Amino acid sequence: MLEYADVSVRRGTATLLENITLAIPTGSFVALTGSSGAGKTTLLRLANRLVTADTGEVRVAGKNVAAGDPATLRRGIGYAIQGVGLFPHWTIAENVAAVPRLLGHTGLAARVAELLELVELPRDFAARYPRQLSGGQASRVGLARALAAKPPLLLLDEPFGALDPETRANLGDRLVALHREQNLTTLMVTHDLADALLRADRVIVLDKGRIVADAAPAGIVASDHPAVRALIASPLAQARRLADLLA
Numbered sequence: 001m002l003e004y005a006d007v008s009v010r011r012g013t014a015t016l017l018e019n020i021t022l023a024i025p026t027g028s029f030v031a032l033t034g035s036s037g038a039g040k041t042t043l044l045r046l047a048n049r050l051v052t053a054d055t056g057e058v059r060v061a062g063k064n065v066a067a068g069d070p071a072t073l074r075r076g077i078g079y080a081i082q083g084v085g086l087f088p089h090w091t092i093a094e095n096v097a098a099v100p101r102l103l104g105h106t107g108l109a110a111r112v113a114e115l116l117e118l119v120e121l122p123r124d125f126a127a128r129y130p131r132q133l134s135g136g137q138a139s140r141v142g143l144a145r146a147l148a149a150k151p152p153l154l155l156l157d158e159p160f161g162a163l164d165p166e167t168r169a170n171l172g173d174r175l176v177a178l179h180r181e182q183n184l185t186t187l188m189v190t191h192d193l194a195d196a197l198l199r200a201d202r203v204i205v206l207d208k209g210r211i212v213a214d215a216a217p218a219g220i221v222a223s224d225h226p227a228v229r230a231l232i233a234s235p236l237a238q239a240r241r242l243a244d245l246l247a
């Protein structure tokens with residue numbers, strides 16, 4: 001579904017990504033993690049051509065993303081980001097139906113109702129405006145919008161990053177369920193290693209623009225790469241302290 005073949009990205013004298021080779025099969029749920037500035041967002045945005053590669057090739061469903069029209073490419077990929085980016089003067093229904101409308105789909109009201117149900121929001125939210133939603137509700141709308149045109153590939157960039165832990169956990173669970181129900185291929189950027197380990201079936205760790213670990217969660221936990229150990233140290237210490245308190 002998504003392939004990176006020896007991709008490097010440079011800006012000025014800086015190397016943002018170096019020799020990334022990666023194949024993400026259909027149906028995978030992959031978390032992309034790493035410290036701040038490691039290149040996670042850059043790697044994700046190569047897939048929908050918000051970033052272009054200097055060398056190498058990125059392919060979505062076998063097609064080189066650099067070859068076609070970027071707008072057409074993006075309409076076929078679900079994309080949700082931190083802060084959601086809903087259009088403030090559009091209702092929730094209009095926001096959710098934006099891509100299906102561009103694609104000329106019909107039956108938009110029914111599709112909006114179905115999507116609100118999928119992300120577990122009341123139907124009457126369709127008539128509201130973004131300012132009338134809580135952060136968690138807006139994140140659900142962002143997810144509904146990303147799924148609206150039934151894209152096979154879903155790109156998520158810290159979609160629930162700004163939310164409280166409980167809302168984040170609930171939405172994370174809903175996301176995993178949706179991923180399975182809709183047979184999606186999901187690539188999710190998260191700086192939260194615990195989130196990555198608990199939700200994804202494969203975790204990729206970036207460090208200074210390079211992949212330093214790529215394994216199932218159990219393999220990541222066992223990795224002795226210093227960058228991976230550094231990422232694990234803090235959630236592990238927190239979990240241990242909480243366990244001590246409960247003991």
Ligand SMILES: Nc1ncnc2c1ncn2[C@@H]1O[C@H](COP(=O)(O)OP(=O)(O)OP(=O)(O)O)[C@@H](O)[C@H]1O
Pocket residue numbers: 011014016034035036037038039040041042043191
């Ligand atoms: N257009 C650009 N020109 C120059 N440098 C850039 C550009 N875009 C990103 N960078 C740099 O590339 C590096 C990787 O950025 P990126 O946003 O991919 O990291 P990230 O892992 O997603 O970080 P964070 O977790 O903090 O969001 C950073 O050091 C950033 O400052």
